[in-house]
Amino acid sequence: MDEKQLIPGLFRTEYQKMVSVLSSVFGINHIEIAEDIVSDTFLSATEVWSMKGVPENPAAWLYAVAKNKTRNYLKRANLYEQKITPELKDNFENPNGEIEIDLTEKNIKDSQLAMIFVVCNPCNSNEAQVTLALNLLCGFDVNEIADAFLTNRETIYKRINRAKEKLKEKKIEIEHPSVPEVENRLDNVLKTIYLLFSEGYYSTSQNITLRKDLCVEAMRLTYILLQNAPTNLPKVNALMALMCFHASRFEARIDGEGELILYHDQDELLWNKELIELGAQFLSLSSSGNVISQYHLEAGIAYCHTMKDESAEKWERILELHNSLLILEYSSVAALNRTYALSKVKGKQQAILAAEKLKLTGNQFYDALLGVLYTGIDDEKALVHFESAFCLARTAADKNIIEKHIRDLQSKGK
């Protein structure tokens, strides 16, 4: 493989590892130094490898160069600026006074976990946490993040810097989380990772590769949590199962033009069987302990949807899981999905009664649901709701789907 393809691949896998290790020695106040050293290392790789060829073990080469650059930086800083405090120096120096940076697999794993907990700190908004995660934990550059969020690079640049400043201001330590800390903070970490996944899964960005990368990264971060004993907990396995089940439909839900294909119209053969199986394994791992999290319930629902048959038992199970999910925590999406499941179990008439009580006026998905429920019961009402959903819809993909419903109804009426 030539270095043109090799370097971006290594950048994705190694950048965040190196930044994590160096950041945990430099501390949050000097996080830019860590980033600069690692970026500089990749720049050297591009230059050197194009002239001298790719070394035998490219990752080891990167680590060695990063170590050297750090050593040089520390010497200079000590000589000229005294910027590095004595305590910080203790992090580097071995008993012989030599500068040492631990790039063993174990330390990389520990540092990555520590960084995940720093980046997913609730002192920043959810949006800022996701952006920072993409940047520091996943090695995405500002352009890629701007593309994923459908915004411009200045906005993202500012958001990242503000988020870093906030972490410094709050003096957040980069350290391996203790057991009570894991208990307190894990929920927020999982929420950020799930948002990162959803950003990729539900984004309207046309860049499909990028969207898939976002999902893969969210799964990779969850996998890091699973590899560390204190965070290898049932709900983390449940989140992993949920993401596997969703990801299994990635290919089937988008057509060649990037248009969304609804569940019923998806080609089952395009569902990724390996991911479904993997998800089932994580789901069974998640069933130990006595805590049922939102991820357990959502993974259970997603698992039911991996079976395309329309049996009564399947929908009863889905309704039950949605009930539990809503009792745990309300969300309008869950309320709408629950009502759809109710229509499958108790019929459209009952579901319409329940739907009318939801009072989610102004929500396009509410009108779309009412449109579906009234279809065949009161087609005129169905049409009114679909038309209202069409006006409320913001994306072309949503508008297309609703338009199809409207066309179907109109042709039925003729």
Add this chain to the structure above:
Amino acid sequence: MKQFLLIFRNNVQTLEFQPSLQELQEAAREWQNWFGGIAAQNKLVRPLQRWDPRGIVISREKAWTGPYVELKECIGGLMIIQAHDYGDALEIARDCPALLTGGNVEIRMAV
């Protein structure tokens, strides 16, 4: 929105009535659906709490442990919801599965 306490009382006059496993499961599903429907309207104030079905009732003269055959009814459970007014709360309580088996629901507004 105001908060309301709903207290469900089961009718235990017919202690001989022993539902089958299937009937119990069906009843549990009805309750779950009712809870889910309230939660879907975002009118559930706190997560549901399970209560010990026995418990103790005291009067000046004596104390009973459940089930309260003497009282002819017992509290099956209670929950706190939010609703606009008594009418709204009543609308929700009307679908309570306890009513189907001779029980009742008491509604109290938080003041």
